[in-house]
Amino acid sequence: xxxxxxxxxxxxxxxxxxxxxxxxxxxxxxxxxxxxxxxxxxxxxxxxxxxxxxxxxxxxxxxxxxxxxxxxxxxxxxxxxxxxxxxxxxxxxxxxxxxxxxxxxxxxxxxxxxxxxxxxxxxxxxxxxxxxxxxxxxxxxxxxxxxxxxxxxxxxxxxxxxxxxxxxxxxxxxxxxxxxxxxxxxxxxxxxxxxxxxxxxxxxxxxxxxxxxxxxxx
Amino acid sequence: xxxxxxxxxxxxxxxxxxxxxxxxxxxxxxxxxxxxxxxxxxxxxxxxxxxxxxxxxxxxxxxxxxxxxxxxxxxxxxxxxxxxxxxxxxxxxxxxxxxxxxxxxxxxxxxxxxxxxxxxxxxxxxxxxxxxxxxxxxxxxxxxxxxxxxxxxxxxxxxxxxxxxxxxxxxxxxxxxxxxxxxxxxxxxxxxxxxxxxxxxxxxxxxxxxxxxxxxxx
Numbered sequence: 001x002x003x004x005x006x007x008x009x010x011x012x013x014x015x016x017x018x019x020x021x022x023x024x025x026x027x028x029x030x031x032x033x034x035x036x037x038x039x040x041x042x043x044x045x046x047x048x049x050x051x052x053x054x055x056x057x058x059x060x061x062x063x064x065x066x067x068x069x070x071x072x073x074x075x076x077x078x079x080x081x082x083x084x085x086x087x088x089x090x091x092x093x094x095x096x097x098x099x100x101x102x103x104x105x106x107x108x109x110x111x112x113x114x115x116x117x118x119x120x121x122x123x124x125x126x127x128x129x130x131x132x133x134x135x136x137x138x139x140x141x142x143x144x145x146x147x148x149x150x151x152x153x154x155x156x157x158x159x160x161x162x163x164x165x166x167x168x169x170x171x172x173x174x175x176x177x178x179x180x181x182x183x184x185x186x187x188x189x190x191x192x193x194x195x196x197x198x199x200x201x202x203x204x205x206x207x208x209x210x211x212x213x214x215x216x217x218x
Numbered sequence: 219x220x221x222x223x224x225x226x227x228x229x230x231x232x233x234x235x236x237x238x239x240x241x242x243x244x245x246x247x248x249x250x251x252x253x254x255x256x257x258x259x260x261x262x263x264x265x266x267x268x269x270x271x272x273x274x275x276x277x278x279x280x281x282x283x284x285x286x287x288x289x290x291x292x293x294x295x296x297x298x299x300x301x302x303x304x305x306x307x308x309x310x311x312x313x314x315x316x317x318x319x320x321x322x323x324x325x326x327x328x329x330x331x332x333x334x335x336x337x338x339x340x341x342x343x344x345x346x347x348x349x350x351x352x353x354x355x356x357x358x359x360x361x362x363x364x365x366x367x368x369x370x371x372x373x374x375x376x377x378x379x380x381x382x383x384x385x386x387x388x389x390x391x392x393x394x395x396x397x398x399x400x401x402x403x404x405x406x407x408x409x410x411x412x413x414x415x416x417x418x419x420x421x422x423x424x425x426x427x428x429x430x431x432x433x434x435x436x
Contacts, residue, residue: 064299067285068292077285084299085306168399180395181386184402 008066009076012083015059019090020139022052024132026097027193031125033104034186037111045101052094059087082207086139089196089203093132096189096196103186112182116173117164121187124160127153128190131197138201142208147201154194161191226284227294230301233277237308238357240270242350244315245411249343251322252404255329263319270312277305300425304357307414307421311350314407314414321404330400334391335382339405342378345371346408349415356419360426365419372412379409 026045033042063080066072072080103112113121131153138146164187167173168180175183244263251259281298284290290298321330331339349371356364382405385391386398393401 064296067295067299071289074286078282081282081285081302084302088303088306165399169396171394171396173395175395176389177391177393177395177398178387178389180398181383181402184399185406188403188406 005066005072005076008062009079012059012062012066012080015055015062016083016086016090017136017139019052019055019059019087019094020136022048022055023090023093023097024136026052026094027100027132028129030097030100030104031129033101034112034125035122037104037108039105039108042101042104046098046105049094049098052091056087056091059083063087078207078210082203085203086200089200090135093135093193093196096193099189100186103182107182112186114173114175114179114183116175117167117183120160120164120167121183124157124164124187124190127157127160128193131157131194135197135200138204142204144201144205144208147205150194150197150201154198157191157194161187223284223290223294226280227297230277230280230284230298233273233280234301234304234308235354235357237270237273237277237305237312238354240266240273241308241311241315242354244270244312245318245350246347248315248318248322249347251319252330252343253340255322255326257323257326260319260322260326264316264323267312267316270309274305274309277301281305296425296428300421303421304418307418308353311353311411311414314411317407318404321400325400330404332391332393332397332401334393335385335401338378338382338385339401342375342382342405342408345375345378346411349375349412353415353418356422360422362419362423362426365423368412368415368419372416375409375412379405 026048029041030045032038033045063083067077067080131150134146134149134153137143138150164183168175168183244266247259247263250256251263281301285295285298349368352364352367352371355361356368382401386393386401
């Protein structure tokens with residue numbers, strides 16, 4: 001019975017690694033699609049998101065079954081609760097990458113990124129892709145250094161996000177209504193992707209240390 | 219021991235009702251603040267959100283303690299898992315109301331709503347407020363009719379959201395960049411508020427019926 005339980009726990013961990021791998025790839029591809037207006041790649045991101053959603057459902061069902069049937073001990077229970085929460089954040093991150101890709105496809109042959117804002121947006125997208133990379137490593141290694149890196153990246157993402165929004169507000173880029181709409185949607189999605197990365201980092205830190213506190217600031 | 223456990227379970231339920239009540243009030247007040255440019259009321263919404271966040275933390279800690287210490291039976295376990303998820307959605311709904319209020323305060327004395335879009339936005343805000351009302355009733359009564367009402371309201375919210383975004387994209391309202399930015403942020407928040415309402419409705423339906431399926435469409 002215990003052996004079966006351990007195998008099931010391992011399967012939960014494997015699902016989390018696969019989800020993180022897919023989320024990382026999705027944001028990487030969404031970024032390339034965004035910067036090169038590649039609708040084929042955008043399509044790929046959109047289609048692949050179904051696999052992330054499927055994994056979340058599987059993982060949820062598996063976790064709830066384990067909780068219901070096995071009376072897990074404290075450590076296992078903590079792991080299962082963390083798994084439920086982390087999978088829900090990763091599912092949302094997959095959605096955000098898909099929304100970026102959908103916007104690329106919708107606006108083609110025009111670019112979602114207004115020329116005036118290209119440097120800032122591309123910098124923000126690069127940081128967002130890094131969040132995905134560190135997330136994959138965090139879910140594979142459970143090394144909290146990865147989580148702290150995500151927090152650091154997210155601070156930079158937030159600063160860039162504010163700068164970009166400020167430039168729209170003040171009219172310094174002189175964007176049209178439709179341009180401002182696209183840019184607002186786009187950078188909000190990148191920003192939320194980073195937030196979910198931080199939220200996962202905190203949950204993993206809690207899991208590893210048993211202490212509920214945010215990772216130390218860099 | 220069992221008596222103490224039941225008291226704690228009841229406390230979790232009470233926290234959920236209080237959160238729903240506060241979320242409902244927050245969106246109601248945010249809407250009035252939005253439509254009447256009332257910065258005092260906007261300030262109230264912003265300050266009150268700390269109570270929602272506090273309740274979520276309390277509820278989370280209480281739930282995890284109960285899961286860890288008490289080996290709850292299947293029904294209780296299902297309730298506790300649902301509580302974790304519902305509280306996380308409600309916390310986010312509180313954030314969304316706070317973001318609407320913050321935007322009102324930031325743009326004062328200007329209105330966040332461009333004149334051209336006022337009718338559609340006010341209709342959308344009215345539906346969003348209704349979601350909050352039905353949420354409060356759902357969390358008090360666990361009557362699934364309330365959940366189905368939320369799904370119905372959310373469909374209408376989504377339709378209005380698409381129409382508004384379409385009008386910006388096509389330039390039919392001829393908005394400036396800053397106006398389009400505000401409108402995009404605003405309606406995205408209302409739309410997400412509805413989505414979280416639907417997500418909670420599904421979790422409560424699962425809790426009540428034990429069947430994992432979305433509430434029947436109206």
